[in-house]
Amino acid sequence: MVQSAVLGFPRIGAFRELKKNTEAYWNGKISADQLLAVGKEIRAHNWKLQKDAGVDIIPSNDFSFYDQVLDLSLLFNVIPDRYTKYNLPSLDTYFAMARGLQRKAAENSKAVDVPALEMVKWFDSNYHYVRPTFSHSTEFKLIGSKPIDEYLEAKAQGIETRPVILGPVSYLFLGKPDKDSLDLEPIALLKSLLPVYIQLLKKLAAAGAKEVQVDEPTLVLDMPKKVQAAFKTAYDAFAAEEGLPELILTTYFGDVRPNLSAIKGLKVAGFHFDFVRDPEQLEKVASILGDKQTLSVGVVDGRNIWKNDFAASIALVKKAIKKIGADRVIVATASSLLHTPVDLTNEKKLDSEIKDWFSFATQKLDEVVTIANAISGKDVSEKLAANALSIKNRKEHEINNDAAVQKRTSGIDDAMATRSSPFPKRLAVQKGEFHLPLFPTTTIGSFPQTKDIRVMRSKFTKGTISEEEYTNFIKKEIKGVVDFQEKVGLDVLVHGEPERNDMVQYFGERLKGFAFTTNGWVQSYGSRYVRPPIIVGDVSRPAPMTVKTSVYAQSLTEKPMKGMLTGPITILRWSFPRNDVPQKTQALQLSLALRDEVQDLESAGIHVIQVDEPALREGLPLRAGAERNDYLKWAAESFRVATSGVKDTTQIHSHFCYSDLDPNHIKALDADVVSIEFSKKDDANYIQEFANYPNHIGLGLFDIHSPRVPSKEEFIARIGEIMKSYPAEKFWCNPDCGLKTRKWEETTASLTNMVAAAKYYREKYAKKD
Known part of the structure; x- marks a missing residue:
């Protein structure tokens, strides 16, 4: 039986509940407890939605009030001194790092004036993350329990989840030195960071987590040799520890082949790769797997809204099975679904013919499950036939074939592009x-x-x-x-x-x-x-x-x-x-x-x-x-x-x-x-x-x-x-x-x-x- 997996789900709520309540908190209209309660409601809804859809591997710790990378910085005490000197509550420190804070002195508090940390694009997406900022005085320590708390929340709901955390190499490589430590290379902090990761992973294991998704998306970037070497250092350290959950090393958004040597031989339970962005990498990445390592095959697009082509996805998954066997293959979203809208059923005004071409995050759950079921031999023939018709109708539609536009585009020359x-x-x-x-x-x-x-x-x-x-x-x-x-x-x-x-x-x-x-x-x-x-x-x-x-x-x-x-x-x-x-x-x-x-x-x-x-x-x-x-x-x-x-x-x-x-x-x-x-x-x-x-x-x-x-x-x-x-x-x-x-x-x-x-x-x- 081939399992289905989702790498992450949108945290905003189907009708932007998170935005409305976060801004209400910033404006002093609701309390911190009220905001936290809204987050809990959204998480519970998302987990139930995925369970009801039949997804086998459901993520936790994919929720954030602002940014998942910033969450990790707060969790690991990567908080520049300029934010700690005001003794703000943890949530307010978090938002001050995200968006700055300027507040006049009041009877029970002193004035606050601090700018935000740098914010940059998350790879080639339109999502922005808050860049971790390190200094020579950074002292890594575990000062929170968010991933454990959210795992236990889902467990109390009767749902077993796979916690998601950003991996240590990507976390450091995506960061930067603070202005007082410009000579610092963040990757040099790896050995001092690893004990905190190990502490977190042990706490997750103690809470009952059997498996953890460790995201290392920087594997699709050009990386210096010392950063490539850091993967062996980090994951050998994890393998040497007893009592850790199994780790699924996860990457997405591109071709991992130039960095395969950095992860070949790592003692992890399995790997996840994005085959929407690069299906050609299958043969090469399958060749690095150990005899028992699983391969999570990312075939459902987490970045776009087009309906999955089931025939093409099933063919690719079967190719993976032919190489390593059905018992070691998982059908998954290519990346987190964070980058897609929540639910197509909430769209009442779209032209019905065009709407049939789309798939939002909620519909992508069904796509992952359907592909896994098809591979496992379950009868999904009606869904496959409907999918094939939808793909055909889109391809043949007149909106894709405007001869006048195509002729004008083909006539563009250098003169048109020169002042x-x-x-x-x-x-x-x-x-x-x-x-x-x-x-x-x-x-x-x-x-x-x-x-x-x-x-x-x-x-x-x-x-x-x-x-x-x-x-x-x-x-x-x-x-x-x-x-x-x-x-x-x-x-x-x-x-x-x-x-x-x-x-x-x-x-x-x-x-x-x-x-x-x-x-x-x-x-x-x-x-x-x-x-x-x-x-x-x-x-x-x-x-x-x-x-x-x-x-x-x-x-x-x-x-x-x-x-x-x-x-x-x-x-x-x-x-x-x-x-x-x-x-x-x-x-x-x-x-x-x-x-x-x-x-x-x-x-x-x-x-x-x-x-x-x-x-x-x-x-x-x-x-x-x-x-x-x-x-x-x-x-x-x-x-x-x-x-x-x-x-x-x-x-x-x-x-x-x-x-x-x-x-x-x-x-x-x-x-x-x-x-x-x-x-x-x-x-x-x-x-x-x-x-x-x-x-x-x-x-x-x-x-x-x-x-x-x-x-x-x-x-x-x-x-x-x-x-x-x-x-x-x-x-x-x-x-x-x-x-x-x-x-x-x-x-x-x-x-x-x-x-x-x-x-x-x-x-x-x-x-x-």
Whole structure:
């Protein structure tokens, strides 16, 4: 009997229960005990859902109030001193590390002012993790019991689970040295970390856990030799201990073959590999297995929403069985289902024909079980036949075969991806066009999305107010934002995006070839959830999408008003893309739609246009080589096709955030001005990397994911550090990212202080002249 396994399940709740209650706790509306109770309810629901679906191996400790990597840092006492000196409750320390904390002194407490830890993308997904931060003074110790508690919770419910923990090598490799310990290599801390892992594993065994899923996803990355060697050190240490549960070493998101030598011969009970991302690795990974080690075959996609092709998955599992035998094979999700929406049955408005092509996390449980049952000889013929028909219907549907779009895409040439003049010539023209001061100030695009905005959008969507009422409301909001920016003294303005629900969804709703969900929420980080659009067919733009709004905003001010667009790679990466055509094809189709919009904006008098590409780095293949080089070429080409059809007088901006960026990748876009998330970066070398960037750049000066407000003096100090390496004449002042998640009081204070710091440096450099 072949078993079925799930590596992790979404923790947000089917209707975003976790978000609502977490934010209520942050706002002081519910207690810590009430928040913890909500978490317990979600966990219980998820475990029962999986048990009722017939899943054999159900995960625990896959739940988190913010981020699973941060959970481990708290559990292992990897808490920088700046968070411990306030003696906050454990939960508040946790959230302070995640999002910063700034609180005035009260009668029973002292003032708190601490920024958040750095947050970066989880491999090539749109999920963000809080990066572990180590120092020479880090003292690993077990200071909590979350994995044990959650295992016992499930056990009390009558459900046996397999606890999930991030493995020691990946945990260290994904971390970084703190700013006072920059000479520290995190992997050097392995021997001092292992006793704490062993202590945790023994406690899990004592609680009754027979098996533990140990995630080592860094095995799909390029790793130095010393990191590869760390696997033997770690897992030999585990094997030498008595009383530990059996370990399933788990990796996902790519090809593990270049690192197979690092894990060959490890004394673990079994391995899990992702065969959705790379089915070709089966033969090689099967060859490293010992005679008794199991192979967990990841065939159900944990990253996309397309229905599984049962015939293909069953064929691959049978191939694995032929190599090692049915008694050692487990059918599993390729990765955690964290990256997929919770339940397709909650979608009442999707076209029924298109809906039949999809599978969300809850439906993927049935897919895993069905494949395992088919392999085990159970009668699932009706499900297999229905699945085959669904796959066939999707393939033949007309939405995938737009001849006009395909012809236009095939006609893209180098001229379409090249500005008419090089940057130095454009810069000279733009100086005469805009007359901007030194240290020009701007924002990334969005302003706070208030409750009033959300309520009016909901009313309009439901049809309880007219289009005229909604349009007038949006115009009033735009005018308020423009007036605010004029008052604060910003130099290049934005309209604030009150009409936009999301920077990708908004455009997807106006493009042909997309489908949308009502409750298809996916966690991006913390309480920030997104509803990715679904690219279901060939993409085109039926009509202008932003021109009227941008023209209205420009009419309210003499200052330059940015037209705000989301770039082709980010729309692609932050949607659920098609899996039946190359991503390059989808990106180029998007670039043509955006090219039309950029040219329409220019024709309408908008001469600063920002095309954001925060997902550029996210799409980068995880390993160096031909695939990565090819991606970088077509990703940059897609951006340039979208933006190169304008005159020299039009200034093209772009924005990037929460990734380890390479200046060469950004240089290839040939944008006139770029803005980059920077406020959480502690490494001075990061500034130096961009010192020779040829075009203009704004390194983000404050963290928009934190309610904390930097003072004018802090902004001055931050800019001063940058000016040690970066030429003043090229530098722009801006936040890390858009301000939609912030409150107005935080926004007002932060931007006021940022503008004051810019003026300080203008005066300083004017005196030098």
